[in-house]
Amino acid sequence: MRTKKAAIRPIKPDPKYHSTKLASLINYVMRDGKKTVAQKQVYQALLLVEAAKKVEPMKLFDEAIEHIMPKMEVRSRRVGGASYQVPMPVSPRRAFSLSLRWLVNEANKRSNKQYHTFAEKLAAEMLDALEDHGGAVEKKNTAHRMAESNKAFAHFRW
Numbered sequence: 001m002r003t004k005k006a007a008i009r010p011i012k013p014d015p016k017y018h019s020t021k022l023a024s025l026i027n028y029v030m031r032d033g034k035k036t037v038a039q040k041q042v043y044q045a046l047l048l049v050e051a052a053k054k055v056e057p058m059k060l061f062d063e064a065i066e067h068i069m070p071k072m073e074v075r076s077r078r079v080g081g082a083s084y085q086v087p088m089p090v091s092p093r094r095a096f097s098l099s100l101r102w103l104v105n106e107a108n109k110r111s112n113k114q115y116h117t118f119a120e121k122l123a124a125e126m127l128d129a130l131e132d133h134g135g136a137v138e139k140k141n142t143a144h145r146m147a148e149s150n151k152a153f154a155h156f157r158w
Helices: 020-029 035-053 057-068 092-109 118-130 135-149 151-156
Strands: 072-079 082-089
Touching (some): 020 035, 020 057, 020 092, 035 057, 057 092, 057 118, 057 135, 072 135, 072 151, 082 151, 092 118, 092 135, 118 135, 135 151
Antiparallel strands (some): 072 082
């Protein structure tokens, strides 16, 4: 375990939309330190989403993230030799991190036959999230179902 709590590093806003949330998404998409490649992919995805919905892309991005953010999750808690899945509320910071992680991972899982670039996959996942379906929203729903089914162990919360 840590002796100290890890310091939260400030994130610089992205150059085009001046948003720290979008900069976080770019950092999640980034591979091998190639930030400009990640930026191009994310900006292209935002253009595709904007073309599909005819609304400002940052508003759509925020709305998609809101649809993906979990409110509850289960955490393992060991009590008297047995492990219990205890439902816990998710902090806003962790909910945002989980939503970005789920968005990028589910976009990566999409078929290469239907979508040719990662930008198309990310845009499709965001559009699905706006309509409350898709892989990332399913992850959230699974987390909520787990929390709901383990509600009996809520008294083990610490």
